[in-house]
Each structure stands twice: as C-alpha cells, then as structure tokens.
Amino acid sequence: xxxxxxxxxxxxxxxxxxxxxxxxxxxxxxxxxxxxxxxxxxxxxxxxxxxxxxxxxxxxxxxxxxxxxxxxxxxxxxxxxxxxxxxxxxxxxxxxxxxxxxxxxxxxxxxxxxxxxxxxxxxxxxxxxxxxxxxxxxxxxxxxxxxxxxxxxxxxxxxxxxxxxxxxxxxxxxxxxxxxxxxxxxxxxxxxxxxxxxxxxxxxxxxxxxxxxxxxxxxxxxxxxx
Amino acid sequence: xxxxxxxxxxxxxxxxxxxxxxxxxxxxxxxxxxxxxxxxxxxxxxxxxxxxxxxxxxxxxxxxxxxxxxxxxxxxxxxxxxxxxxxxxxxxxxxxxxxxxxxxxxxxxxxxxxxxxxxxxxxxxxxxxxxxxxxxxxxxxxxxxxxxxxxxxxxxxxxxxxxxxxxxxxxxxxxxxxxxxxxxxxxxxxxxxxxxxxxxxxxxxxxxxxxxxxxxxxxxxxxxxxxxxxxxxxxxxxxxxxxxxxxxxxxxxxxxxxxxxxxxxxxxxxxxxxxxxxxxxxxxxxxxxxxxx
Numbered sequence: 241x242x243x244x245x246x247x248x249x250x251x252x253x254x255x256x257x258x259x260x261x262x263x264x265x266x267x268x269x270x271x272x273x274x275x276x277x278x279x280x281x282x283x284x285x286x287x288x289x290x291x292x293x294x295x296x297x298x299x300x301x302x303x304x305x306x307x308x309x310x311x312x313x314x315x316x317x318x319x320x321x322x323x324x325x326x327x328x329x330x331x332x333x334x335x336x337x338x339x340x341x342x343x344x345x346x347x348x349x350x351x352x353x354x355x356x357x358x359x360x361x362x363x364x365x366x367x368x369x370x371x372x373x374x375x376x377x378x379x380x381x382x383x384x385x386x387x388x389x390x391x392x393x394x395x396x397x398x399x400x401x402x403x404x405x406x407x408x409x410x411x412x413x414x415x416x417x418x419x420x421x422x423x424x425x426x427x428x429x430x431x432x433x434x435x436x437x438x439x440x441x442x443x444x445x446x447x448x449x450x451x452x453x454x455x456x457x458x459x460x461x462x463x464x465x466x
Numbered sequence: 467x468x469x470x471x472x473x474x475x476x477x478x479x480x481x482x483x484x485x486x487x488x489x490x491x492x493x494x495x496x497x498x499x500x501x502x503x504x505x506x507x508x509x510x511x512x513x514x515x516x517x518x519x520x521x522x523x524x525x526x527x528x529x530x531x532x533x534x535x536x537x538x539x540x541x542x543x544x545x546x547x548x549x550x551x552x553x554x555x556x557x558x559x560x561x562x563x564x565x566x567x568x569x570x571x572x573x574x575x576x577x578x579x580x581x582x583x584x585x586x587x588x589x590x591x592x593x594x595x596x597x598x599x600x601x602x603x604x605x606x607x608x609x610x611x612x613x614x615x616x617x618x619x620x621x622x623x624x625x626x627x628x629x630x631x632x633x634x635x636x637x638x639x640x641x642x643x644x645x646x647x648x649x650x651x652x653x654x655x656x657x658x659x660x661x662x663x664x665x666x667x668x669x670x671x672x673x674x675x676x677x678x679x680x681x682x683x684x685x686x687x688x689x690x691x692x693x694x695x696x697x698x699x700x701x702x703x704x705x706x707x708x709x710x711x712x713x714x715x716x717x718x719x720x721x722x723x724x725x726x727x728x729x730x731x732x733x734x735x736x737x738x739x740x741x742x743x744x745x746x747x748x749x750x751x752x753x754x755x756x757x758x759x
Contacts, residue, residue, distance in 0.1 A: 290670075312675075319672030330670070332663055343664075346471060347673035391671070 241430050242266040242289065242399065247298035249284050257296070258284040260454035266432065268398075271425045273441050274434045275465060276451035282434040285451075286403045289432065290324060291315050303398055320348055323392030323400040323429075327407035329384045331376040337363060337387045338372035344391045358394055366390045366420055382413035386420065393424055400424060402433040406440060414440060438465035475681035476688060479657045486656065487689060490649040494693025497642035498741055499700040502733040504635040506701070506725065511628050513723040514621075522617045524601055526588040529612040536610035543608070544588060549600060552591040558582050571718050585612065646693070647748045650686045654752045657682055679753050686749035690741030698734040705730050 244264045250257040258281045266272050274282045287293040288300050294308040301307065303321055310318055331340050338359050345355045363372050366386040376384050385405060392400055402421065406414035418440055425431045435441060441448060441464060448463030449456060458466065480487045526544075528537065537555075544553035556564075561584035569575050592601065598616045605611055658665060668678045709717065709725050716722045 316669075316672045316674045319670065322672075324670055330663070330667060332667065344667065344671040347668045347677060348671060349674075349677075395671075 241268040241270070241303065242432065243299075243301040244285070244288075245299040245301065247288065247295045247300055249281075249288065249293065250296045257454050259288075259295075259451075261298070262451075262454070262456055263298075264449060264456065264459070266430060268430055269425070269428050271422070271431045271444070271446040272433070273444070273446060273448045273463075274432065274451060275436070275441060275448060276457075278436075280451045281454045282451055283403060286324070286401050286432075286434055289399070289401055290322060291318060316348075320395060321398050323389075323395065323397040325385065325388045325392050325400070325402045325405045327404040329376070329381075329388045329408075331384055331387055331391075333376050336373045336375055337368055337379065337383075337390075340376070340387055341391045341394055345394060348395075362390045362394045363387075366393070380413070381409050382416060385409065385417055389417070389420060389424070393429070397429065399430045399432065402431065402435075404435055404437075405433065406435065406437050411439060415443070418444060441465040472677075472680050472684065475661075476684045479661075479681060479685045480688065482660060483653060483656055486649065486653050490646060490653055490689045491693045491696065493642055493646040493649055494690055494741060494745075495696035495700065497639050497646050498694050498697035498737045499704075500635045500639035500642065501740070502697055502701050502737050503704065504632050504639055505733065505736070506729055507628060507632040507635065509729060510723060510725060511625055511632070514625070514628075517723055518617070518621050522595055522621070524590045524592060524598060525615045525617065526590060526605060527585045527612045527615065528587060529610050530585070532586075532610035536608075540588065540605075540608055540610060543605075544590060547604075549593055549597050549604075550590055551593045554589050556587050556589055558584055558586050561586065571715060643744075647744065650689070650745055650748045651752045651756070653689070654682050654686060654749050655756055657685060658753065658757045679750060682753055683746050683749040686745040687742045690745035691738050694734065694738035694741040697737050698730075701730050701733055 242265070244262050247259055247262045248257050249259040260281075262281075262285075274285055276282055284293065288295055288307070289302055291307045291310060299306050299308060302318075305318065307318070332343060335343060341359045341362060342355050345358070360369075360372065363369060366389050368383060368386050368390065371379065371383065374383075376387070379387065385408075389405075400421070405421070406417055409417060414437060421431055421433065422444070445462045445464070447461050448458065448465070450458035450466065526540070528540075541553070541555060544550050559581065562579070562581040565579065565584060566576050590601070592598065595618060598618070602614050602616075606614060665678060705725065705727070713722070717724055
C-alpha cells in the first residue's frame with residue numbers, strides 16, 4: 241500500500257537531510273504512528289506521501305504508484321485517493337460544516353446529486369449529525385476536527401494521513417478523535433498518523449515507527465511511545 | 467455547477483478588489499486604444515501606398531519662357547524614350563482645371579489662384595518607377611525644363627510623418643501595456659492571497675490545476691476584454707470626432723485614403739483577442755511563478 245524505498249529528502253539550504261535513507265513498508269488496512277521529536281522528519285513523510293515534495297533520493301510508492309515520478313498534471317488526481325487532516329483543521333471559516341465537506345467534492349467535479357447524498361451521511365458518521373449548518377467558529381476544536389475528518393474521508397480514500405490531528409485538542413477530545421480514526425481504519429482505510437501524543441500512542445497499541453534525525457530508530461508492532 | 471462556481475468566483479474576485487480592477491481596465495483600455503489606432507494607421511499607410519503608387523508619376527515642369535520648338539522636341543524625346551511608358555502634356559489651363567477639382571472644398575484657395583499661376587508640364591509615367599534618377603539625369607538639363615518632381619518623394623515624406631505618428635502610438639501602447647500587465651500581476655497576487663485557504667484546500671483534495679487556476683486567469687481575461695471594449699469605444703469616438711471631424715478635409719482632399727467603419731469594427735475582435743490572450747498568459751505565469759498555484 242505504502243512503501244518508502246531508501247528515501248532521502250534534503251531541503252535546499254538544509255545542512256543535513258530531513259530523511260536519511262528511510263525504508264518503511266505499510267500494508268493495506270494498517271494503522272501506523274510515526275513518532276519522534278520535533279524536526280525529526282515526521283512531517284516530511286506526510287509531505288512526500290501527499291506529493292507536496294518529491295524525494296531527493298529513493299522512491300515513494302502509494303497504491304503501487306511511484307509518487308516521486310508523477311507528472312505534475314497527474315498529482316491532483318493522485319491526491320483524490322488520499323485523505324488528509326492537520327493539527328490546525330484547515331476549514332474555511334465562511335462555510336458551514338456541510339459546505340466545507342461539500343466544497344471538497346465540488347472542486348473535484350462531483351455532481352450535486354452525489355454531494356447532497358454523501359455529505360449528510362459522512363457528517364453523521366463522524367458524529368456531527370444535527371450540526372451540519374454550524375460555522376467553524378460555532379464548533380468546538382474536537383468538532384472542527386471531525387469536520388476535517390469528514391472532508392478527508394468523504395471520498396472513501398485508500399489512505400488517510402493525519403499530521404498531529406490531536407495537537408490542538410484536550411486529552412478527552414483527543415481520545416474521541418482517535419476512536420473516530422480507529423473506526424475509519426476498521427473500514428479498511430490505511431491510517432498514517434504523525435503524533436507527539438504519548439498517551440494516545442500508549443493507549444492505542446498500534447504499530448509505532450520512531451524517527452530521529454531523519455532515520456528510523458524503532459519499528460514495533462503494537463508499540464508504545466517509549 | 468462548476469462553471470457557475472468559477473464564474474461567481476471571478477465576479478467576487480473582481481468586486482473585492484474593485485479599485486484595482488478599474489485601474490487595470492483603464493490602463494488596458496488606453497494601451498489597446500493606442501494599439502488599435504496604430505494598427506489602423508498602419509493599414510491606412512498600406513492603402514495609400516497601393517492607391518498612390520499605382521498611378522504615381524514624374525512631373526516635368528516647363529520653364530515660363532519655353533519656346534514651342536523646345537516643347538515639341540521634349541515631347542518627341544519623351545515619346546521615344548524606352549524608360550517612359552506614357553507622357554502627356556498638361557497646359558496651364560489643364561493644370562488650373564485639375565487644381566480646381568482637387569481643391570473644390572477650399573474655394574478661397576481656388577479664388578486666390580490665378581489661372582496662369584500654375585506651370586505647364588509633362589506628366590510622365592515610368593516603365594519602372596524606380597528609374598527616376600535616370601530620368602532626372604537625362605532631362606534636367608534639357609532646354610525649357612524648369613524642374614522635375616518625383617511624386618514618390620512627396621508621398622514618402624507624408625508616409626514618413628504617418629509612420630512616425632504610428633510608431634509613437636505603438637511605443638506608448640507598449641509602455642501602457644506593460645503597466646497594465648503589472649497591474650494584472652498585482653491583482654492576481656492579491657486575489658490568490660485572499661483566497662489562499664480555498665486554494666490550499668483545493669490542492670489538498672485534488673482539484674485539477676485548471677480548476678484552481680481558472681478563476682484567477684478568467685479575472686485577468688475579463689478585465690482585458692472589458693479594456694478592449696472601452697478601447698473600441700474610444701476608437702469609435704476617434705472616428706466620429708477626428709476622422710469625420712477635425713481631419714475631414716484631409717480625407718476629402720484625397721490626401722488620406724478613407725477610413726471605413728468596417729476597419730473600426732474589425733478592431734474590436736482584434737483588440738479583445740490580443741487583450742484576452744496576453745492577460746491569460748500573464749495571469750497563468752503569475753500563478754505559476756509567484757504563487758505556485
């Protein structure tokens with residue numbers, strides 16, 4: 241499903257590579273945590289998987305495709321098979337919860353009939369039934385992240401990337417969000433999550449890959465934060 | 467649905483930044499009007515070349531004190547000259563008649579001219595208009611010849627003036643055009659900045675590049691086309707007040723070939739096309755290089 245093959249990523253002007261010959265393989269339907277200190281290279285992995293960046297050396301495969309070799313005009317289509325959520329939610333403040341989700345479908349050309357059907361469904365699924373018409377500033381942090389997850393999941397992507405999705409949330413809310421991600425994972429979606437949150441990693445007991453200074457220093461099934 | 471989305475985004479973008487939009491349209495209009503004027507002038511000069519060079523002739527003016535024998539000898543020499551296609555004698559009376567016809571619109575001028583003020587002449591059509599020099603050498607010193615005038619010289623001086631005006635208009639058009647394009651670049655940067663959240667999400671969820679770029683590019687194209695329409699209006703006013711107004715005598719006198727409405731109307735699609743294309747390319751490059759959309 242996802243394979244990093246000897247991936248090195250050096251940003252221009254950086255003194256050392258953000259990722260240094262990293263090789264990782266993630267199976268379909270897995271739930272994987274990437275952990276490690278700030279600046280270890282975790283977010284670079286998300287950027288590579290989204291093809292916001294191309295690897296300096298090595299290959300990144302997602303859904304069997306060599307992502308680094310994608311022509312720029314193919315990238316948009318590739319991204320439709322990936323959902324992504326972030327620490328800062330990235331919702332449009334002038335649109336309601338339902339409109340935020342619908343926007344993601346409209347801009348990839350989904351017909352209105354489909355949008356009208358799937359948006360309420362997915363909002364119900366993430367536990368926002370009844371709050372479709374609230375604006376982001378009328379929702380709590382946890383609820384905003386649910387909207388973001390609904391937007392990422394509405395296309396039923398094969399992979400869901402989460403970059404510190406609980407970074408702005410209190411512990412209780414974080415656990416609710418993790419339950420939601422776990423449910424999404426159980427539908428067969430591969431979930432890759434970057435986090436600092438040791439509590440969550442220890443509670444979930446899923447595969448943990450620890451990165452430090454751009455290198456994989458630990459890769460444990462059912463691991464803990466350590 | 468998607469077309470509706472794109473169009474409403476275009477309208478919103480232009481309205482949000484309305485002073486800049488107006489500035490953009492005005493500079494574009496000025497630039498395009500001058501470009502249009504320059505093109506019309508170019509066409510005019512082409513027309514005049516065609517119309518005048520076809521029957522351009524060399525005029526051999528005869529001296530006041532020419533004798534009948536000299537006149538006849540000159541006529542015979544011209545008739546047998548291989549460089550000459552045709553030579554016709556024009557008496558003082560003929561010359562005056564022609565003058566009166568040409569300046570029928572300026573009766574005061576005709577009044578003020580005595581019938582014998584105009585010299586008699588031979589009007590000579592050359593086999594090859596380029597061979598004027600040889601004619602000049604051959605006939606300048608013939609007895610009874612006063613002066614030899616190549617009409618092409620008169621014309622080329624006129625064309626020189628028209629060409630200079632045309633070049634000036636073109637230079638101003640280019641300078642204004644550059645200013646207009648800088649405003650396009652600026653407008654698009656502002657538009658893209660004010661919609662950076664939407665753009666980021668569109669890219670994240672995989673909206674195609676054209677869909678992300680279209681509203682911005684269309685904003686520029688719309689302003690360009692609007693500028694072209696304003697420029698077209700300016701040219702219409704120019705036709706009414708300049709060509710059919712202040713400069714009318716020059717056209718009626720046949721100095722300038724007439725400028726048809728068809729030419730003016732032709733400028734609308736031409737200018738709109740140029741404006742749309744240049745704005746679109748500028749907009750697209752701005753997005754690519756400055757904003758990486």
